[in-house]
Amino acid sequence: MTTALFSHPDCLQHQTPSGHPEQVARLEYITEALSVAAFDTLDRQDAPLCTDDDILLCHPQSHLDAIIAAEPTTGTRALDGDTHMSPGSTRAAQRAVGGCLAAVDTVLAGKAMNAFVACRPPGHHAEQSTPMGFCLFGTAAIAARHAMERHGLDRVAIVDFDVHHGNGTQALLWNEPRALFFSSHQNPLWPGTGMAEETGGHNNIYNLPLPPHSDGRLMRATYDAEVWPAIERFKPQLIIVSAGFDAHMADPLAQLNWSTEDFIWLTQKICDLADEHCDGRVVSTLEGGYDLTALAASVAAHVSVLMERGA
Template sequence: METLYITSPACHRHEMGSWHPECPERLDAVNDQLLSSGVLPLLDSFPSPRPATEAEVLRVHAESHLAHLKALSPASGYAAIDGDTLMNPHTLAAAFEAAGAGIAAVDSIMRGEANSAFCNVRPPGHHAESARAMGFCFFNNVAVAAAHALEHHGLERVAIVDFDVHHGNGTEDIFFDDPRVMMCSFYQHPFYPNLRREGSRDHMVNIPVDAYTTGFDLRQVVSDIWVPRLYHFAPQMLFISAGFDAHREDEMGQLGMVEGDYAWITDQLVALAERTAQGRIVSMLEGGYNLSALGRSAVAHIRSLSKL
């Protein structure tokens, strides 16, 4: 079965100004590299997904959060959430569409139409907490998808792996007290957003690393810490917050990954999913702001996801 490739024109219409690194061109960088590498024709391209419903979003977000975004959504121009997170008139529609892509991926995989999916969507999601938008994120896309797998499809255990350079504070916030969801991440520390939850949970495996940590050392984190914990947890579906800003060419952070590191990590996750989850993986784009490095890294990730 092929890997699904899901994207949406609505995700291009959200933008936060010509100066902003989280730009519509990020989607084009991934799509263009997939096309030029010859990978795109080997994927099962999915028509634009339906937007997530409010009920689906409210599985992981507070009603007050949705009401705040609706009230803030501008008829023209921009409305600021914070200094670097803004809404334009199309932002809310794009956020519902991005969250809907993860739901479409889960549904297609659970119907047996594919083993895996990559969602090339934006705005990203992993900083969005239950009741707060921040860090370029409005809805937590991967959390919405994971909750759908649990609540709609009746899975008992899912895992979310996050290899963005920034800590997925929103995902941690949403699932901190839900032992059905294991979260595994590494992230540069100290660094934005510096919002790690106090206390510990066995299902929260979030590893801070120093600036300039190499790809080799990050592979050790995966093999020595993530993989044993994930195999013990035995998720029935695996989700990936696929941020590519830990690449050494990305000036948003100071970690040292390259394309081969993303491919190697994905290979480990594919092997895990085949053992515990019938190969079921949903990967969703998070960060990645050097457009060339983003496109190359996403292709390496998708090649491994698809075993191409």
């Protein structure tokens, strides 16, 4: 089989103010890293635009309307202290959601073993009616609901290893017993949520707070003790990954000291569980990562593992 890569130039049109960490260059660096010969066998596909009905799987119409209305005709507009829009931002976010849904369709149809969605803006902080943390729509949560509502899956696991808590995904899936959500993240750190006692409406939420300056050894021990056994018990039919690379030691927005090898280990373990329970089916979508060099190297390593397992 193969690994599918979904992206689109529209995602470069989402502009943020000068000096903002969630910048166009993030996707440019990733695109360059995945352009070398080692990635020639990727099944490269344009991320389609999602529909309004796709967004409404997780968000109310009022939220969609507010995002569309907030998009400026020139320059940038701040929705809060961190989250900005420019002309083209809504379309970029629709590509991110559409790419993730197309990746789910492709993997569940057996056209690819797994997929990576290289789109921006990210999504895991967007709550039902609140854009925040650079995010407009809850991409990973929408993809999970798409798999459940439209493909009839009963068990979808979402693994979020971004350095910030996936508060949006948690909120959107809090009362969803068919979804098992894991978020490892630095604590204390923005957004200040994600305590271990936040377990969801059906004990379907696992939060794994990690202390600042801890490294990959603690992360690996935590995943070995809590995440992998829970996934084994759940036996997912699909694994979705919120792939944030800002736990890297070089990242400027946090203080975890993971290495590129730690992202390789995580990806291998996720693929092992996918092989065991869901025919290798993994859909990974880009979240954070703000040191451009570390981001590009980490994404390349992550996708390399997906390709090895999808071959």
